[in-house]
Amino acid sequence: xxxxxxxxxxxxxxxxxxxxxxxxxxxxxxxxxxxxxxxxxxxxxxxxxxxxxxxxxxxxxxxxxxxxxxxxxxxxxxxxxxxxxxxxxxxxxxxxxxxxxxxxxxxxxxxxxxxxxxxxxxxxxxxxxxxxxxxxxxxxxxxxxxxxxxxxxxxxxxxxxxxxxxxxxxxxxxxxxxxxxxxxxxxxxxxxxxxxxxxxxxxxxxxxxxxxxxxxxxxxxxxxxxxxxxxxxxxxxxxxxxxxxxxxxxxxxxxxxxxxxxxxxxxxxxxxxxxxxxxxxxxxxxxxxxxxxxxxxxxxxxxxxxxxxxxxxxxxxxxxxxxxxxxxxxxxxxxxxxxxxxxxxxxxxxxxxxxxxxxxxxxxxxxxxxxxxxxxxxxxxxxxxxxxxxxxxxxxxxxxxxxxxxxxxxxxxxxxxxxxxxxxxxxxxxxxxxxxxxxxxxxxxxxxxxxxxxxxxxxxxxxxxxxxxxxxxxxxxxxxxxxxxxxxxxxxxxxxxxxxx
Amino acid sequence: xxxxxxxxxxxxxxxxxxxxxxxxxxxxxxxxxxxxxxxxxxxxxxxxxxxxxxxxxxxxxxxxxxxxxxxxxxxxxxxxxxxxxxxxxxxxxxxxxxxxxxxxxxxxxxxxxxxxxxxxxxxxxxxxxx
Numbered sequence: 002x003x004x005x006x007x008x009x010x011x012x013x014x015x016x017x018x019x020x021x022x023x024x025x026x027x028x029x030x031x032x033x034x035x036x037x038x039x040x041x042x043x044x045x046x047x048x049x050x051x052x053x054x055x056x057x058x059x060x061x062x063x064x065x066x067x068x069x070x071x072x073x074x075x076x077x078x079x080x081x082x083x084x085x086x087x088x089x090x091x092x093x094x095x096x097x098x099x100x101x102x103x104x105x106x107x108x109x110x111x112x113x114x115x116x117x118x119x120x121x122x123x124x125x126x127x128x129x130x131x132x133x134x135x136x137x138x139x140x141x142x143x144x145x146x147x148x149x150x151x152x153x154x155x156x157x158x159x160x161x162x163x164x165x166x167x168x169x170x171x172x173x174x175x176x177x178x179x180x181x182x183x184x185x186x187x188x189x190x191x192x193x194x195x196x197x198x199x200x201x202x203x204x205x206x207x208x209x210x211x212x213x214x215x216x217x218x219x220x221x222x223x224x225x226x227x228x229x230x231x232x233x234x235x236x237x238x239x240x241x242x243x244x245x246x247x248x249x250x251x252x253x254x255x256x257x258x259x260x261x262x263x264x265x266x267x268x269x270x271x272x273x274x275x276x277x278x279x280x281x282x283x284x285x286x287x288x289x290x291x292x293x294x295x296x297x298x299x300x301x302x303x304x305x306x307x308x309x310x311x312x313x314x315x316x317x318x319x320x321x322x323x324x325x326x327x328x329x330x331x332x333x334x335x336x337x338x339x340x341x342x343x344x345x346x347x348x349x350x351x352x353x354x355x356x357x358x359x360x361x362x363x364x365x366x367x368x369x370x371x372x373x374x375x376x377x378x379x380x381x382x383x384x385x386x387x388x389x390x391x392x393x394x395x396x397x398x399x400x401x402x403x404x405x406x407x408x409x410x411x412x413x414x415x416x417x418x419x420x421x422x423x424x425x426x427x428x429x430x431x432x433x434x435x436x437x438x439x440x441x442x443x444x445x446x447x448x449x450x451x452x453x454x455x456x457x458x459x460x461x462x463x464x465x466x467x468x469x470x471x472x473x474x475x476x477x478x479x480x481x482x483x484x485x486x487x488x489x490x491x492x493x494x495x496x497x498x499x500x501x502x
Numbered sequence: 503x504x505x506x507x508x509x510x511x512x513x514x515x516x517x518x519x520x521x522x523x524x525x526x527x528x529x530x531x532x533x534x535x536x537x538x539x540x541x542x543x544x545x546x547x548x549x550x551x552x553x554x555x556x557x558x559x560x561x562x563x564x565x566x567x568x569x570x571x572x573x574x575x576x577x578x579x580x581x582x583x584x585x586x587x588x589x590x591x592x593x594x595x596x597x598x599x600x601x602x603x604x605x606x607x608x609x610x611x612x613x614x615x616x617x618x619x620x621x622x623x624x625x626x627x628x629x630x631x632x
Contacts, residue, residue: 006631050629060609062536063625065544072541082594090629187623211630235629236539298619325617329604330597335514335581339600340521346617410586410593432590435597 004051004203007212007232008242014232016208018044020499021228021248022255023215023264026093028472029255030194030202031134031489032496036253037205039500044246045202046228048214048256049090050235051195057185061326064184067235068097071371075259077362077438079377081431083283085438087257091211092195095485098439099182099303099321100172100191102140103482104131105490108312117477118449119458123494130490138172138192147178149300151350154291155320156305158400165309166318169301172485180322182302213244218252218268218468225252225468248467251499255472255492258441259372262364262474265445265455265462272463274455278443279362279374280479282355283382285436286321286331287390288406289397290415294347297322311481315357316389318396323351331435332406333414342406342414349406352396354389355440357481358382364444376438383429386436391424409433440484445474460495471495504533506552509570510596511603513555513581520616524603527610536602544598551599554592558584561592 008014019041022033029045037043050067058067065072070089076082088094105127114121134140143152148168159166172192179188189196203209215230227248232241254261262276300322307318323331325346332342362376378386394405398418405416407424410433416423427433447470448454451463460475462468471492473484480487508529517523537545556569562583563576572580585600587593607613611621 004630004632006629052629056626056628056630058625058627059622060605060625062532062605062609063627065605066539067625067627067629072544074541074544074547081590236627296618324608325614325619326605326608327601329515329607330601333586335585335596335600336516336578337518338582340515340518340523344518344520 004209004211006051007234010240011242014210014242014244016044016210017247017249018042018208019248019250020253021046021246022253023228024093024255024257024472025091025194025199025209026088026255026257026472027095027194027485027488028492029253030092030198031492032253032255032471033202033207034198035493035496036500037202037207041250041500043202043207044210045199045207046210046213046215046230046244046246047091049211051091051209051211052185053195054185054187054189057187059184059187061184061324064097068185075372075374077374077376079375081377081434081436083436083438085259085374085441087259090195091199091209092193093257095193096185096195097183098485100193101303101306101483102135102170102172102486104128105480105487106482109478109480112478117447117454119447123458126494127487127490130493131486134486134489134493138197139174140170140172141174142170143168143301143304144176147176147301148304149178149180149297149322150295151297151322152300152304152320154295154350154400155352155396158396159307161399162396164307166305166307169304169306176301178300180298180300180302183324210244210246215256215264216267218264220269223464224466228252251467251469253469253471253496253499257472258444258474259364259374261470261472262444263366263370263372266366267370270462272455274446274453276364276444278446278477279364279376280360280442281358281376281438282317282440282479283358283378283386283436283438284353284355285386285390285434286351286353286408287393287397288408289350289352289400289402290345290404290406291348291350291402295350296347297350298324308482310392311357314388315385315481317355317357317481318389318393319353319355321351321353331408333408350397352393354393356382356386356389357479358385378431380429383431387424387427387429390427391421394421394424408435440479442473442476442479442484445470446477447475448477459498460491469495469499503549503552504537506556507533507548507599510552510555510599513569513577514585514600515603515607516578522610522612522616524607526612527606529606532606547595547598548602551595554595555584555599558592561589562587
């Protein structure tokens with residue numbers, strides 16, 4: 002077993018394995034450990050560094066520097082420039098997310114079958130895999146001592162309005178409620194995959210190359226036989242030695258929704274569907290100001306959610322605590338007005354929505370080979386988006402907020418409780434909102450028809466042998482719930498299929 | 503270009519009676535680190551934000567002077583207006599400056615103490631090397 006981190010220029014690093022997995026996030030790490038448990042020799046190549054809790058940054062600046070892909074500077078190209086948040090380290094986004102575990106809803110499989118002709122038979126296997134993953138990663142409800150006031154207020158607001166809301170189930174053991182999920186859990190309570198599955202891959206005789214972005218997949222005729230790339234130092238960006246990993250049995254791609262299609266294209270695949278079918282859950286916050294301190298950084302970063310409106314009109318609501326060093330970017334204004342607004346920090350609770358958007362975008366390559374996501378929410382999605390903002394404001398009021406801060410361009414900075422109906426007429430121009438895209442899907446979508454998809458219902462790339470997609474890029478629709486659990490389950494099933502083939 | 507960014511950040515997060523301003527933090531050190539560490543596209547956007555802030559008073563306070571020559575009162579008014587300017591790219595450029603300023607300001611121990619927050623433990627920047 003070995004972990005090979007950045008190697009300076011010199012002799013090429015060469016490794017041979019049964020399977021090579023590109024990427025070590027939710028899909029890649031799960032596929033890797035699944036294959037390793039079958040006795041196969043597995044190698045993982047990951048573009049980011051391997052950081053343990055002692056290496057985790059504390060500040061937002063440190064998190065952007067050490068954990069985010071391209072400093073979080075990847076953003077949508079369209080009417081609005083919305084950041085796309087993705088982790089870039091061993092464990093991928095599981096290190097920087099809130100570890101939310103939501104089972105794949107039944108209607109998702111029915112939709113896949115109806116729209117792309119595959120996936121309808123996956124439900125039992127996915128749920129069985131999710132049973133196993135929940136046991137392995139200690140999924141539990143946010144414990145009462147770690148709920149924090151923001152999460153409790155959200156529950157109170159939803160209860161008052163009479164819609165479903167619940168404390169989340171997360172891959173976290175004995176959460177201490179430090180509110181530091183987004184910078185990585187320094188208390189080592191979060192079960193991010195750099196802490197369990199990836200060490201298990203090593204323990205089972207596998208190899209992990211970190212700081213190792215793959216540039217191409219190698220083929221022998223139609224068969225994928227390995228991966229090549231060049232090490233890159235995570236701080237200096239210095240280009241290091243070349244690496245080559247030969248795969249005797251197969252190559253699994255889990256480089257992310259934005260990177261997997263580009264990797265396949267760079268490797269010579271000509272499928273016109275590469276990069277197509279990009280979807281996401283765009284979201285934006287609504288702040289409530291309360292009489293008593295909320296101290297939203299006390300308690301679980303994300304501890305409460307509601308999926309009551311997932312199907313109609315199509316959004317999920319969640320709490321999300323914001324560090325002080327991120328707040329200035331999210332509140333409106335500048336100068337003394339901004340400083341006065343920030344002065345209310347302890348009394349502010351931030352809740353967000355994740356819109357189940359039906360808009361379809363596309364991932365393309367820039368001239369420098371970086372991903373460019375072309376995506377603009379259409380009017381129907383903006384109506385969903387606005388409805389979610391309004392409901393969040395109503396929920397704050399129901400929880401006792403004395404004011405609402407909607408953070409929408411063209412709207413007043415502060416709305417009193419009797420003024421929130423103004424949000425029903427909030428702008429439908431995406432440029433009026435400071436939103437982000439999380440929960441990305443598509444780019445290498447699965448489907449029965451090779452002319453309309455990149456891979457089949459088992460992640461196998463059409464027209465190639467031994468090449469399987471095991472990340473969210475294969476998912477042909479959005480889910481309306483947090484996707485990590487679905488991605489991991491699919492990766493486990495498809496990796497087992499590959500091992501059995 | 504760093505001084506242009508500093509002018510913009512100081513105008514956006516000034517000292518008030520209740521709170522320290524960004525000028526009370528190690529802004530020079532922060533920007534040096536950011537220039538060294540940041541992804542090129544991020545740094546480019548930040549520099550562009552500083553430039554936009556400098557040249558846009560004609561769009562906000564209707565004065566044909568760069569921001570760094572504005573009197574204090576007009577500079578404050580310019581800062582408030584540029585972050586909510588009707589032209590999207592103008593306010594987005596200013597947004598990136600404000601976001602970055604907030605990262606510097608909100609991580610400062612003096613500032614965090616005002617909000618009953620513990621000082622940050624630091625960003626080691628380390629990783630497994632073998």
